Amino acid sequence: xxxxxxxxxxxxxxxxxxxxxxxxxxxxxxxxxxxxxxxxxxxxxxxxxxxxxxxxxxxxxxxxxxxxxxxxxxxxxxxxxxxxxxxxxxxxxxxxxxxxxxxxxxxxxxxxxxxxxxxxxxxxxxxxxxxxxxxxxxxxxxxxxxxxxxxxxxxxxxxxxxxxxxxxxxxxxxxxxxxxxxxxxxxxxxxxxxxxxxxxxxxxxxxxxxxxxxxxxxxxxxxxxxxxxxxxxxxxxxxxxxxxxxxxxxxxxxxxxxxxxxxxxxxxxxxxxxxxxxxxxxxxxxxxxxxxxxxxxxxxxxxxxxxxxxxxxxxxxxxxxxxxxxxxxxxxxxxxxxxxxxxxxxxxxxxxxxxxxxxxxxxxxxxx
Numbered sequence: 224x225x226x227x228x229x230x231x232x233x234x235x236x237x238x239x240x241x242x243x244x245x246x247x248x249x250x251x252x253x254x255x256x257x258x259x260x261x262x263x264x265x266x267x268x269x270x271x272x273x274x275x276x277x278x279x280x281x282x283x284x285x286x287x288x289x290x291x292x293x294x295x296x297x298x299x300x301x302x303x304x305x306x307x308x309x310x311x312x313x314x315x316x317x318x319x320x321x322x323x324x325x326x327x328x329x330x331x332x333x334x335x336x337x338x339x340x341x342x343x344x345x346x347x348x349x350x351x352x353x354x355x356x357x358x359x360x361x362x363x364x365x366x367x368x369x370x371x372x373x374x375x376x377x378x379x380x381x382x383x384x385x386x387x388x389x390x391x392x393x394x395x396x397x398x399x400x401x402x403x404x405x406x407x408x409x410x411x412x413x414x415x416x417x418x419x420x421x422x423x424x425x426x427x428x429x430x431x432x433x434x435x436x437x438x439x440x441x442x443x444x445x446x447x448x449x450x451x452x453x454x455x456x457x458x459x460x461x462x463x464x465x466x467x468x469x470x471x472x473x474x475x476x477x478x479x480x481x482x483x484x485x486x487x488x489x490x491x492x493x494x495x496x497x498x499x500x501x502x503x504x505x506x507x508x509x510x511x512x513x514x515x516x517x518x519x520x521x522x523x524x525x526x527x528x529x530x531x532x533x534x535x536x537x538x539x540x541x542x543x544x545x546x547x548x549x550x551x552x553x554x555x556x557x558x559x560x561x562x563x564x565x566x567x568x569x570x571x572x573x574x575x576x577x578x579x580x581x582x583x584x585x586x587x588x589x590x591x
Contacts, residue, residue: 231582234269234437234460237360237387239337241312242267243582245450246390246439248464249316249340250399250560252276252546256474259467261304262574264311267582269338271314272300274327275527279547289525290323294330301334312337314362319344320498320528325352332356340364340390343400343498345374350382360387362439366394366402366414368422375430388437390462391419394501396443398465398562401493401501409493409501416440416453424457445564447581463577465562472574478552482507482559483568491563497532497539505559509545520544521556 234244247263249255251273260270277296278284284292297315304313315331317324320343331339332353341349342364349361363386365371371389378384393416394401394409401409408414420440427433440453441462450461467473469483486505494510496502504510512518520533520540524547532538542558549557 232437232454232459234388234439235435236269236312236338236362236437238358239312239360241269243578244454244460245269245578245581246314246340246441246460246462247271247467248441248462249273249314250464250468251316251318252279252543252550254468254473254475254479254550254560255316255464257300257303258307258474259470259472259574260300260313261307261311262470262472263467264304264308264313266574266578267311268578269312269314270304270308271316271340272297272304272336273316274331275316275318275321276543276546276550279543279550289527290326293323294326297327297330298334301331301336305335314338314340316340316342318342319346320530322526322529328352332359338362338387342390342392342402345370347374347377347381350378350384354382362386362388362390364390364392364402364441365419365423366392367419368426371423372426375432385432385436388439388460389423390439390441391416391423391458392441392462393419394442394503396563397441398503398565399560400496400498401503404500406493406495406501416442417456420453420456420458443562443564445567450581465565465568466577467574468561469568469570470572470574470577475550476552478554479549479557479559480571481552482549482554483561483565484570486561486565486568488563488566491561491565495539497542498528499530499532503561503563505561505565507549507557507559508555509548509557510559513540 245268249271260272264270278292281296283295315336317327338360340362393414437459439460440458521544524543545558549559
């Protein structure tokens with residue numbers, strides 16, 4: 224493909240159109256906070272704040288008021304990101320599995336989010352929660368055609384509306400929780416982007432929704448060639464996570480970023496999360512002990528998840544605390560979620576470096 228003459232697809236999410244068809248993935252806890260999201264939005268992509276666990280380093284948190292502090296921290300994060308990118312497109316990633324999911328959605332809308340990206344469960348009631356905010360685009364995360372079809376049918380029947388896009392995140396390469404229930408599904412070709420993206424694109428075209436409901440592909444995208452291959456399958460946008468964790472603007476500690484830069488392919492493992500599903504992470508000393516059955520957990524911070532094996536019967540560990548430890552750079556006790564391309568993080572770049580690499584001399588289709 225000749226980049227001098229080729230035109231990129233234009234990504235429209237409801238009433239919002241970023242300059243480039245790139246979404247920065249939501250990475251908790253506070254790996255994708257306001258500094259990273261603001262930088263991506265300023266560069267022309269969709270900058271995403273992950274709402275989960277923002278209280279962890281907030282001045283509002285006193286160790287006992289997790290839920291109240293998290294709401295205040297989300298407001299603060301949106302204010303900070305918007306100041307960095309007044310004209311940019313900002314998203315908030317809200318996990319359905321959170322016990323205070325409704326509060327996250329409401330706060331994100333009130334705080335000025337342009338887009339809500341919602342996964343870790345099917346966001347079947349999202350239109351009801353956002354009915355007073357028609358300008359906010361709603362983008363579910365799915366890992367299969369079946370899940371997308373269910374959302375379309377339910378939203379149309381119950382609310383008379385459609386999603387503004389879908390993020391298709393499949394488990395073969397993605398980081399963190401992988402959207403499937405069994406470890407063997409991680410490598411199942413039926414859950415690959417190469418299978419699900421064309422299936423979903425074809426379904427939306429058959430329903431007459433292909434022009435208004437874009438598919439955004441996520442997981443394992445590292446180069447311009449990766450992105451072009453997914454555009455050739457019909458995707459109109461891509462979502463990148465791990466590559467942005469190795470930037471100066473990433474909100475995580477320097478030690479978190481160092482763990483990525485030092486990682487090898489052999490350091491990446493699949494674990495069973497306390498949520499009950501597979502997750503991809505670095506084999507830190509904490510994860511190594513967990514895989515051997517010897518992990519000891521910190522006390523539960525809050526009843527933050529609707530399903531948690533640690534809270535229920537003290538199996539596994541408190542995932543919130545383990546992710547906070549990773550954010551703070553505690554290599555011995557942290558859970559460092561990552562995509563399987565993490566070994567390609569060989570240096571700390573800037574957000575602008577990444578956009579230059581992906582979009583140098585590009586034209587958009589149509590021009591904006």
